[in-house]
Amino acid sequence: MSSSRLPLSHIRVLDLTAHRAGPTTARQLADWGADVIKIEPPAALDDEPGGGLIGKRHGSDFQNLHRNKRGLTLNLKEAEGREVFFKLVETADVVLENYRSDVKTRLGVDYAACRAVNPRIVYGSISGFGQDGPYATRPGVDQIAQGMGGLMSITGLPGQGPVRVGIPIADLTAGHFLAQGVLIALLDRERTGEGQWVHTSLLEAQIAMLDFQASRWLMDGEVPGQAGNEHPTGVPTGVFPTADGSMNIAAAGDRLFRRLCRVLGREDLVDHPDYADSRLRRRNREALNAAIAEETRKRSSAEWDALLIEAGVPGGPIYGIDQAFEDPQVRHLGIARQVEHGSLGTLGVVGQPINLSAAPQPETLRLPTPELGEHSDALLGELGYDAAAIAGLRARKVV
Known part of the structure; x- marks a missing residue:
């Protein structure tokens, strides 16, 4: 199957996200064929050049998280940068962002602004605690959500004290929930002809993942505690x-x-x-x-x-992680994939756990993580900017 036949190959996504939760959403859409354009500040404006929680650009975490995207640098704080952005919005189906709830409005790239340009746009947002309410502008990261969402109180050995889960589970689940919400909104758009704003938060995702542990409290009035390596209710x-x-x-x-x-x-x-x-x-x-x-x-x-x-x-x-990937069933499932990077060579990445009979998994890994702004000239060219105009944008640090 060619990449043009992947299920989401007709969808264009503008990815304004950073850190992990939002990029997880973008990765889900990109892996299944969406044309995801990763928009980042120009190098001169990057306030974290050494890499944040996700590590440096050529590190394993960053490379695993941002594959199958094209890269564009754009200064959204400048009017010319926003002009380029809204030209892209005219061509797009989805915009993804995970700013704090008030930042997108301050930048002028919120849902209302995007909808005014393209009423069919599906606008996906992830925040720490929700788009409104008393914590709307409060910064939030995965471990904070694990704590406030109750997960750390039920993780670990009895009496051990709170323990974080060994993966960024609030980030990952929020990212997957938003991807699901975006796909639901795209399906609804086929019926209504209009897009909508889809949003979730790390806190909502974490509480949703409590599942039966939450229902023990909501229905039975029982506050679950730490059960260690034992199932909380199923014995033995x-x-x-x-x-x-x-x-x-x-x-x-x-x-x-x-x-x-x-x-x-x-x-x-x-x-x-x-x-x-x-x-x-x-x-x-x-x-x-x-x-x-x-x-x-x-x-x-x-x-x-x-x-x-x-x-x-x-x-x-x-198993240890190394042993898990050596297990014969894991090898048979083929969830360890490879992608070719121009300067880093062959990289091992984690594949999709979703299997579609008409979309074989090898086809889902088409592009390595882009270098910063790697496709800027090509993307600006698609919007009608000539070489002189692009050079001017670069000189003014717009791209």
Whole structure:
């Protein structure tokens, strides 16, 4: 399949985002074929040339995050820069931004301004805490959202104190939620003929991801706490020691519990008065886990893995990142991809977890992350600027 046949190849996106949450949205759209134009300040105006939380431009994080885009430098603080931007808006389907809620209005590139130029525009925004309300202008980053969204209070070992999740989960989920919202708005535009403003926040995304932990409070009045490596409600589910390390076993529910007891050679646990149903197993979790651990220590992780698979009990090894990518199933799925960079050579990047039968994954990685303003001349040329005009914009530090 050629890149022109990728599902979003007819969509143009103007990407004003930085850091991680907004670029995650842009990456989702870019990977599936959208013409994403990454708009950044000219080098002379870059107030963080060494790279921020995402690291330097040629670093692995930045290169993984910004692939499949074309690069344009533009000074939006200048009238000429905004003039170029709105010419692009006329040609675009989507604008993405993750400024603090008041910044886009101050720059004059907010939804109302874009809609006045192109009523079909879908304008996607991510903020820390929402577009209005008491925290609207408060700065927010992933770890702050993890804390204020309740996640750190339920992560880690009991009594350990708050623990952040090992990935920027608020950033990533906000980015994915916004991508979903943008696609919904594009589908709605097919019916109405008009675009709309789509927005989410790190705080909203984080709270949405609490899912059943949130419903335990909202419906049951129960405040969840830290459960460590054990499932908060499903017993037995957690990390168990083996002869050569440890592994995960998930045998909550009567059927799986019976199967696990047979594999362990401990059928006596099935009818034990302390473990006869899920309520009792949850109440007596500590003693039950100790009984299971007494058996799992007798064999290696690989031996237990094979026995559990045969019995139909979910379980599996606990990998380091390097081991995860060496697993035969991970290799089969092909989620580790490669992209060719002009000066950096062949780079390994994380592919898409979405599989479409008519859009093979290798086609989704078409372009490496652009150098700063790499495609500025070509993009300005598409808008009708000649070489002299482009040179003038450069001289005035507009691009």
